[in-house]
Amino acid sequence: MDNGLTAAIAANRFGLGARPGELAAIGGSAPDWVRAQLDGPAPEIASEGLQSSASTLVQIYDLRRTIRAARLGAAGGADGGNGGANAESAAAIGAFRKLPQLIRPIYLAEAGARFRESVSTNRPFVERLTQFWSNHFAVSADKSVLAALAGSYEREAIRPYVLGNFNDMLLATERHPAMLLYLDNQVSMGPDSRAARNIARRNPDRKTGINENLARETLELHTVGVDGGYTQTDVTAFSEVLTGWSIAGPAGWLSGARPGTFLFRAPMHEPGSKVVMGRSYPDSGYDEGVEVLHDLARRPATARFIATKLARHFIADDPPAPAVDRIAAAFSASGGDLPTVYRALIDSPEAWQQPAAKYKTPSDFIVSSFRGLQLPVRADKPPVGLFQLLGQRIWMPGSPAGWPDRSADWDGASGLLKRIEWADGVGQRVGPRRNAMELAPQMLGSGLSAATREAIAHAESAAQALVLLLASPEFMRR
């Protein structure tokens, strides 16, 4: 295969879309360019103005206290007279409305920082992998306060581990407050735990027990996969293992944990040994969960599940078995060392075939357009409306399975027309200041077909030429 073609594959399939000059910089060995991005520590996202998940949770705790106080005021006022009650409940509602005012700027700042990184990074393979893992361990910002946590979750539990070991990322995600909240584990309580027995003694009517959401999705979506060989009994037992995995509240420092960070609540933990997928775990509190996750990470089913998802993302919707085998073998042999896994992917000839088999997701389409056309990015004003319009709101897959990753999930008629309509608007805005004839080979390399080049050359205006470039079949796929 000629160098021009492999460079285009490297930039567009492994990366996030070629920026002007990128294909030339890739030079002779495209796989080397991809591989070299794995060297050095994982890039940190520029984080001025961003705050930790713990800080956000503390702000939410504080606001909640204000709301509760205003409500209590309202209730008290009701005894005293109507005028007071109305004023107080207005205060309660006013306080309540502050929650979106707290959450939205955090979401926008995080989305802006991530978008700027996507558009500007010169290690786009690592950024693509980051977003792959963020989607694998998905939380969805449309639930609860997750809109304020999804970004910091990605910075805290995904980014630092992308070039590390799978087991470490698994542990970091499952114990992160965003995941615990998203999958409802923070109040899951062992039925025979000390806390449950205390509650039963004081208030026999109050229901306590486990919530199996986190355990089920960890098995099904994060590790062995739905065919990984577990049963309902395993789900229940693993839920019991995870009882007590919770979050420190406003007074968390009393128990030695900073408010808004992970806290193992020993009194909520189900006592006794548990059997998960045929292995017995003696009662050891928090360590039980760590051990189960460690064992899950080493199961062959996990290696195969991860390898299939990676190959589907980088090669084809139905990935070729030899590539999956190769990646899974690298995963198992290296004990989940992710750079080794990625190298097996890069070394797979199937990943370097033409024509491009993957229809771009809306996010791919937007980011590669911004990169290719060097569209201006304002980190304080990320194009969240555009992501929504094209059908992929940032950090909002709507389910713990994350966004789907097959062409048929994205290539809808209505979605295609919207991409074209947006491209038309871009053409009208920046067309006069861009030269599509020069940009097309910079973005698509030797993937640019003669017919598309011809269509762009014969466009009636600079604006129309840009629309044709962004709407071209080559640019819609990677």
Add this chain to the structure above:
Amino acid sequence: MKRREFLTAGALAAGGALMSSRVTFAGMANGRKPRLVFVILRGALDGLAAVPACGDPGYAELRGDLAIGRPGTDGGALPLDGLFALHPSLSFMQQSYTARELIVFHAVASPYRDRSHFDGQNVLETGYPQPHAVETGWLNRALAAIPASLAPEKERGISIAPTAPLLMRGPAEVTSWSPSHLAPLDDQTLQRIADMYSRDPVLGQKLAEALAAEQIADQGAAGGAAGTASGANSSMMQGHADALDQAVPETSDASARSILSSGTNRRPLLAERGKPGAQYAEVIQAAARFLKQEDGPQVAVFDTTGWDTHFNEGGAKGQLAVRLAVLDAALGSLKAGLGPVWNDTAVLLATEFGRTVAENGTRGTDHGTATAAYLLGGAVKGGRVVADWPGLSPQKLYQARDLRPTLDLRSVMKGVLAEQLGVPQRALESSVFPGSGQVRPLTGLMRT
């Protein structure tokens, strides 16, 4: 060039004569064209919350705090028959029941017996007994099996979404539509793109489909208020759980209010916008316009999410109650938007599986098995609950935790497809629901 001519040219260039018969179609011989709307309820809607079995002594006992009171009690359920009732949020559905336009199926389940949302939804959408057997949906294959004499349109189905859900993918030509605030392209640019796509059958086909749908939306809007668009997400109710209660366990009943305004960049769900479901008006009205078109699609699909209530589900009030109210209002506005076409319409709502009968440890319910399904519309012979009730006493439960399935969801689907769309029996058993020979279609679902 006029857009219609362009469309035809574009479609032909793409290799699919998509629009050619559109103008000539004159409806069915007897003048009645049946419509089917399918609403996917993703996340496992709790059938015992939507349709509580208030007359079963096990209900209140196992449900605990989540139990909804009997009809007639304060905040109680809306009456159906002696055994079953409807959630108090479902007032339009109850009116439909009284008007004999609603059938509730209970203790119903797809053939899927495990508890993964994603495999469960795959079975719900593919219509195969095992997940991930095929990449096409039963509703699309049913459309492909309708004799041309009954449905001469080329595009018989539309998904109200940017991309068709699996349920609607397959051999039959279908399209998708979702609201947009982007300015339309000039025809000249569109033509050049269509020409460019003549080398790419997939994109060419999709573009032609999108333009056809746009044309129908525009036609229907002419003379009325053209939908000014807002970029509202077409997914009717993407998950919007309660903002505060989730973060910190010890909150009281803030859910009904907090659900309205939790802090994403989405518009508030209810409170500040008047009646429930107002924000779906644009999407529902557009769907009604599509279905009202004589030469428009016969089948429309809505995708809804947010029914996965592991935490703070609520009873008569609370998180799920608000969502059900939104759904109920959306169904009401669909009826209003369809006008007389409602009489030719059946709306089927189904979810992937049910939830545990007993409350879990976090005031919610975990993944279960059997649940309820709903069929309503002017074409439906309603006013009844169809259920072979297995009972809720502990020894009657499936695996000691779930409502036991006694009715195969495919019986309902097959009955609806046969009676409403005229899908031949042979096709129902071979191409639409393979391996369902033993699953008899229900009969007498529709008025004749």
